[in-house]
Amino acid sequence: MSKLPNMFSIKHFLVVSLALNISLILRIVYDNEDGLGGYMRLRKTTTYESDTESRTEVPITHRLRLSTSNFANSTSTDHAEDRDRVINLDHGDPKMYDKFWRKMGDKTTITIPGWQSISYFSDTTNICWFLEPEFAKEVVRLHNVVGNAVTEGRYIVVGTGSSQLILAALYALSSHNAAEPIDVVSAAPYYSSYPLMTDFQKSGHYKWGGDARSFDKDGPYIELVTSPNNPEGHKTGPVLNRSNGLLIHDLAYYWPHYTPISSPSDHDITLFTVSKSTGHAGLRIGWALVKDQDVAKRMTKFIELNTIGVSKDSQLRAAKVLKVVSNSTEEENTQEGESFFKYNYEVMEQRWKQLRAALEANGLFTVANFPNGFCTFFNKKTENLPAFVWMKCEKDIEDCQSLLSQHKIMSRGGKHFGVSQRYVRVSLLDTDENFNLFIDRLSAMQL
Numbered sequence: 001m002s003k004l005p006n007m008f009s010i011k012h013f014l015v016v017s018l019a020l021n022i023s024l025i026l027r028i029v030y031d032n033e034d035g036l037g038g039y040m041r042l043r044k045t046t047t048y049e050s051d052t053e054s055r056t057e058v059p060i061t062h063r064l065r066l067s068t069s070n071f072a073n074s075t076s077t078d079h080a081e082d083r084d085r086v087i088n089l090d091h092g093d094p095k096m097y098d099k100f101w102r103k104m105g106d107k108t109t110i111t112i113p114g115w116q117s118i119s120y121f122s123d124t125t126n127i128c129w130f131l132e133p134e135f136a137k138e139v140v141r142l143h144n145v146v147g148n149a150v151t152e153g154r155y156i157v158v159g160t161g162s163s164q165l166i167l168a169a170l171y172a173l174s175s176h177n178a179a180e181p182i183d184v185v186s187a188a189p190y191y192s193s194y195p196l197m198t199d200f201q202k203s204g205h206y207k208w209g210g211d212a213r214s215f216d217k218d219g220p221y222i223e224l225v226t227s228p229n230n231p232e233g234h235k236t237g238p239v240l241n242r243s244n245g246l247l248i249h250d251l252a253y254y255w256p257h258y259t260p261i262s263s264p265s266d267h268d269i270t271l272f273t274v275s276k277s278t279g280h281a282g283l284r285i286g287w288a289l290v291k292d293q294d295v296a297k298r299m300t301k302f303i304e305l306n307t308i309g310v311s312k313d314s315q316l317r318a319a320k321v322l323k324v325v326s327n328s329t330e331e332e333n334t335q336e337g338e339s340f341f342k343y344n345y346e347v348m349e350q351r352w353k354q355l356r357a358a359l360e361a362n363g364l365f366t367v368a369n370f371p372n373g374f375c376t377f378f379n380k381k382t383e384n385l386p387a388f389v390w391m392k393c394e395k396d397i398e399d400c401q402s403l404l405s406q407h408k409i410m411s412r413g414g415k416h417f418g419v420s421q422r423y424v425r426v427s428l429l430d431t432d433e434n435f436n437l438f439i440d441r442l443s444a445m446q447l
């Protein structure tokens with residue numbers, strides 16, 4: 001009998017202890033999950049908030065402060081963040097186009113099944129055997145719609161960006177048994193990558209020969225002509241015009257939202273790229289229109305030796321994007337959709353208007369004025385609206401790039417383009433947020 005209360009209290013103790021343990025285990029589980037969830041949320045937020053421009057990681061403590069204060073008072077934090085944020089307008093990264101393509105929703109979406117794009121080859125009847133016929137078709141159609149290039153009687157060579165095509169063209173135009181490498185020149189200020197790309201691999205076939213305006217050798221040369229020019233924005237032509245010169249026309253910006261289309265380009269080698277026309281720099285697709293069959297063969301050979309062709313998936317995506325651009329132009333009058341060129345012309349027009357107002361407010365820089373011209377695409381006079389602003393510092397400022405970096409604006413100084421650091425190039429193709437920050441900082445800038 002005396003054992004009964006004892007038994008009862010042991011049982012009682014065991015039941016209570018079990019209940020407490022279960023509750024403890026449950027709390028640990030839920031607390032952990034909560035903690036992990038919180039951590040995951042934090043990680044999610046921080047990825048979103050990591051500084052994508054400069055690609056620097058934001059310290060976790062800082063990230064925490066950012067994400068919590070965002071909930072507390074987003075406006076003041078946004079201002080504080082904006083004040084400290086470095087904006088990278090050094091590269092011409094075309095993030096501006098994100099907005100238009102989001103508006104287009106699924107219009108450019110394609111599905112590529114696993115069995116597709118298996119073979120190296122696209123069209124063995126074509127000199128450029130890795131050119132996707134669908135892409136070639138849309139290139140021709142777009143040039144016909146826009147009127148910016150003659151395609152008839154031209155060979156199309158596709159490249160991994162027009163960057164690869166620049167090298168392919170240099171390889172194709174240079175003599176492979178000459179005693180000396182041929183000089184490659186371009187009129188300063190020239191696209192900053194030309195000298196770097198030309199001499200990158202120390203080719204025995206060609207070498208950088210500098211500013212075309214000061215080229216005084218008698219020998220043969222290749223002149224790179226960029227029109228409209230990067231960085232200045234003017235339409236240009238060759239400056240040397242000698243009989244022993246070969247030309248490569250880089251028309252990356254010869255599209256109606258940047259410049260009036262005066263006539264279809266009609267050169268020996270003309271380069272275009274989706275990076276600057278539609279904004280799809282990440283596809284890495286460019287194309288060359290080539291008059292001479294042997295040159296087209298040699299360019300194709302270069303790409304064969306370099307990368308054994310060009311991504312078929314990227315060509316298919318580019319074909320779809322070009323198709324939607326052409327469709328959007330044709331549908332404009334039927335109210336079906338928004339014309340790509342009209343929309344982006346208006347964006348560029350607005351940006352240049354804001355830019356000129358800001359420049360006027362501070363008086364520290366001079367920027368060229370561009371004459372309007374008749375655009376055969378829009379069938380009216382339009383403005384020249386370059387993708388970059390090329391600014392010259394006034395008031396004895398020697399280093400324009402440093403001045404901008406003091407205001408947390410990354411830009412590219414004149415020395416990269418073969419001129420003085422009193423000049424600087426700033427990209428106008430970044431997001432609205434970064435463009436507006438640039439304008440705010442420019443307006444407030446004082447010596």
Ligand SMILES: Cc1ncc(COP(=O)(O)O)c(C=O)c1O
Binds near residue numbers: 226274
């Ligand atoms: C004049 C010019 N050519 C070529 C390129 C290279 O373009 P892609 O992205 O097609 O290699 C650029 C890019 O900025 C450019 O400005």
